[in-house]
Amino acid sequence: MTDRLAAPRGTRDLLPDEGPAWSRLERIAAGLSERYAFERIDTPLFEPVELFARGLGESSDAVEKEMFRVSGARGSDEERAEWALRPEPTAGIVRAYLEHGLQVRPGPLRLWMIGPMFRYDRPQAGRYRQFSQWDVEVIGDPGPMVDAEVIELAGRFYAEVGLRNVVAHLNSIGDAACRPGYRAALVGYFGARLEHLTDDSRRRLAVNPLRVLDDKLLEPELAAGAPRAVDHLCDRCRAHFRAVCELLDRQGIAYAIDHRLVRGLDYYTRTTFEFFVAGREGQQQALGGGGRYDGLVELLGGSPTPAIGVGIGLDRTLLALADQGDTSLTTRSALLALLGREGTSLGARLAAASWLRDAGLAVRADGSERRLGRQIDSAARIGARWAVILPDDSAGEVGERTVVVLRDLVAGEQQELRLADVPAAVSGTAQQPPRAVPGV
RNA sequence: GUGGCCUUAGCUCAAUCGGCAGAGCAUCGGAUUGUGGCUCCGAAGGUUACGGGUUCGAGACCCGUAGGCCACCCCA
Structure with missing residues (x-):
């Protein structure tokens, strides 16, 4: 502060x-x-x-x-x-x-x-x-x-x-x-009524008569009777x-x-x-x-x-x-959180995230060693719509054919499918509405 | 340039008569050998806007400054 x-x-x-x-x-x-x-x-x-x-x-x-x-x-x-x-x-x-x-x-x-x-x-x-x-x-x-x-x-x-x-x-x-004729008409009109004008408007009358009309303090009846530009x-x-x-x-x-x-x-x-x-x-x-x-x-x-x-x-x-x-105006594209298990290497996570991003998805990869439950918790709280859970490295090199878990964080349902099938499975889905955060 | 109201944790606010600066939310961690936002426990977070004054003692009272919000003028 x-x-x-x-x-x-x-x-x-x-x-x-x-x-x-x-x-x-x-x-x-x-x-x-x-x-x-x-x-x-x-x-x-x-x-x-x-x-x-x-x-x-x-x-x-x-x-x-x-x-x-x-x-x-x-x-x-x-x-x-x-x-x-x-x-x-x-x-x-x-x-x-x-x-x-x-x-x-x-x-x-x-x-x-x-x-x-x-x-x-x-x-x-x-x-x-x-x-x-x-x-x-x-x-x-x-x-x-x-x-x-x-x-x-x-x-x-x-x-x-x-x-x-x-x-x-x-x-x-x-x-x-x-314009000169109109200006002259305004000077004539307001000049004859100087006592009704603010100090500011009197000054404007000399420098730029049109702007007298801009004066928000101008008396309404005075404004209504003023010469109109369209008539000149x-x-x-x-x-x-x-x-x-x-x-x-x-x-x-x-x-x-x-x-x-x-x-x-x-x-x-x-x-x-x-x-x-x-x-x-x-x-x-x-x-x-x-x-x-x-x-x-x-x-x-x-x-x-x-x-x-x-x-x-x-x-x-x-x-x-x-x-x-x-x-x-605040809607966003659906965010996908990429999560790993304890035995999922950072390399595998980054590679999978990169692959999904190439497919046009918005991906936030979790590089922490936290428990899976905590990662899901975190993904849900930052507003991710989907979670992709990678297998641990014993499943082999990560690639398009790697079988992953795709979890719908709104519905609470999940399915197993190949990484290559994730983009089609999540296409057209909306981002989940942001959780209301009091005071922010 | 002018006026009104306001300023305590990231946010919203408490703090009795001037007497140990707190709560809720949010954040982070734990309870949880692996799938949720709930619950429970804990941690971190403060020059009380800043400067001066009064006082044994000031978040509180007084003075000044800065800033914020709102309004005027004018404009987007």
């Missing part, structure tokens, strides 16, 4: 009991990424501060107060280097896109990534300084279909992991042509937004237009969206979100290139699943 050797504040250890759920989540994300024809990319966990400052915007919370800075070795030229752990994936991906000339690849580039993000926040339920995100980005596709496609992809992920009550919020915040869209943005909505309708994907959804990062244009889970008691209900960022590539030094992306918070997905009592 000493605090000297504890995980840093806001970080967590993923303990063995949580491993299967995380693996399953990552497998689903990777599988969907491939089915939607995304290609994997991985970028560094830290980048120059300037990349995030320019990309996300100086006035974004992520840059203004949540940047997790890192430096080089003491005494090195880089000691004071301006690096930061990535708070989000998009800026780094766009940087890599430009650095490696990926724009010459044919067609819109479809990329996916999974990994940790870092924000220097005060931790609380569902919010950590290091959290994990699955992210997809499409660079170079201006059309509305891809907007609908990534929203569908995120929705399909939640469905596939078994999460219910997920709702999508949708908005369009315009582009370089119509230029013709092209309005047509794009309408097309996205129609495509979602046609796919039967439910969403709610949310006029206050402007997102916390400055690079978004046109389509923005977030996913929430209903019924969660705590306040951290945002499961994921994203939007179109048609100006970011140019902002970071490339030629004008439309793009869109979505980030899915895996920690919060798991929390939401736990909230709804879901345990299906």
Whole structure:
């Protein structure tokens, strides 16, 4: 319990009991990424501060107060280097896109990534300084279909992991042509009602008026009367937004237009969206979100290139699943314990285990000299579904034809058969449910 | 950055008025010349978060720090 050797504040250890759920989540994300024809990319966990400052915007919370800075070795030229752990994936991906000339690849580039993000926040339920995100980005596709496609992809992920009550919020915040007019309308509206705004919002009104709508302390009637982004869209943005909505309708994907959804990062244009889970008691209900960022590539030094992306918070997905009592994510493949008698050499045990593993089984071999009863006891308690009991060495060299005892640790029945017949005998069986351990 | 609650064994918690730091669960071993999770016996496990103060004596009272949980802002 000493605090000297504890995980840093806001970080967590993923303990063995949580491993299967995380693996399953990552497998689903990777599988969907491939089915939607995304290609994997991985970028560094830290980048120059300037990349995030320019990309996300100086006035974004992520840059203004949540940047997790890192430096080089003491005494090195880089000691004071301006690096930061990535708070989000998009800026780094766009940087890599430009650095490696990926724009010459044919067609819109479809990329996916999974990994940790870092924000220097005060931790609380569902919010950590290091959290994990699955992210997809499409660079170079201006059309509305891809907007609908990534929203569908995120929705399909939640469905596939078994999460219910997920709702999508949708908005369009315009582009370089119509945003200035909308900003002016907001400045006019809120500027005439300054006495109703928080200090924070007054500051935002000067720097980034859209984010006044983000203010959770904004009086509801004031928010309801505020100019709506969709009423200020230029013709092209309005047509794009309408097309996205129609495509979602046609796919039967439910969403709610949310006029206050402007997102916390400055690079978004046109389509923005977030996913929430209903019924969660705590306040951290945002499961994921994203939007179109048609100006970011140019902002970071490339030629004008439309793009869109979505980030899915895996920690919060798991929390939401736990909230709804879901345990299906924790199932494991059936474990087989390989046991020996007193006269069974370690060599025979290892050889048999190796043979069974080659056959695709998950095998835990017992190398102890304990009594057989104790080995069975132990195998059952670590959750093994099956036990294979080897004969002692007087039966000769262990091989496929060696006759072993296969014991079903759930049913308590056993049979004798050749080692070669074990894989077929246990195929298709489920792992036994883990024994409830109080307090773990 | 702000606020509330909290911190005793791996986990959940006791410890009367300030008087020998304990239990249950979990772990390991034994009872068991060889087939079970039960039972019984035993072992191991502690800087009572850390630092200071009051006191003959502090897990308990006081001060400070750190950490945890939750909430605000914002977000995943």
